[in-house]
Amino acid sequence: MRLNYPSNVKIVNVPCTGRVDILHLLKAVEDGADGVYVAGCLEGDCHYLSGNLKAKKRVAYVKKVLEEIGLEPERAEMYNLSAAQGTRFAEIAREFTERIRELGPSPVGSGAKSGAEAA
């Protein structure tokens, strides 16, 4: 489809979002990412049944931690889309980048970076 998405989004591939840990997301923020999102399969469509639902709960936990330490919880997000939705993937990348741009650089970061985890 040759779709474009913002080049600031760095993708970390995982076999299933169920592998994404709270610590992975926090480390992204700790190491200077302005935001981090998880792109998992559609709910109900997980090959491993509940990987994306586990990821959703972990993202919610990370949001809570960010809020507790005075960072905007919106810097972490969970998205659900199927592997066939390339257009939606690019759209999410643009949408999240725009959200982070509005929030401004992370007070933690040393440079403007943004992270994503996808499965």
Added chain:
Amino acid sequence: MVVGESKPIEEILAMVADFDKILLTGCKGCVTVCNAGGQKEVGILASALKIARKKEGREIQIDEVTLERQCDPEYIDQLEEPINNNSYDAVVSMACSVGPQYIAARYEDLLVFPALNTTFIGGSLEHGVWAEFCQACGACGIHNFGALCPIARCAKSLLNGPCGGSSGGKCEISPETDCVWHLIYDRMNRLGQLDKMANVVMFKDWTTSRDGGPRKIVREDLKQ
């Protein structure tokens, strides 16, 4: 197991506000099982504290170590290497409150802080849910109550329940709390022991509990 939960990060941040280099210690015992203070939780707390301090523009160095247990002096030995080779401003323990007390006893000149609230002796109901099952009264009598503990699981610790607050199998303190006396009745009924419930249980001797002061067990056969 001893069940604990993390203190609010804000409270822990205030504890370490004056420090730039700390040792964060986990425990591979009970608090690992209840997902409160094991290796994983140590990593998460360390990361959260580092993010918070970076945000303030004052980075903190946090070294992480998770001991086999923090409630045995021989395992506190595992702290010798990191503590002797580093000048930590403080040690933060993610064990139950026994851990920080053991560390403080070993290192007289070191500041020690607890990162957990030690909550109760209990078990898991399902993954991520824990409940209190024992109050460590020191004189177990659950066999008189269908193997269910009214001391820990009845809001009033009644020995001759239930009270008028039992409704539909739930306790008046919360619709989510089972009335243990309802459970005791059901179980003793199933066991054919309802007649035993007619017996009046006399008041409990609490001297084996905390009322007798801090407790200690000495096993001469094991002692060296």
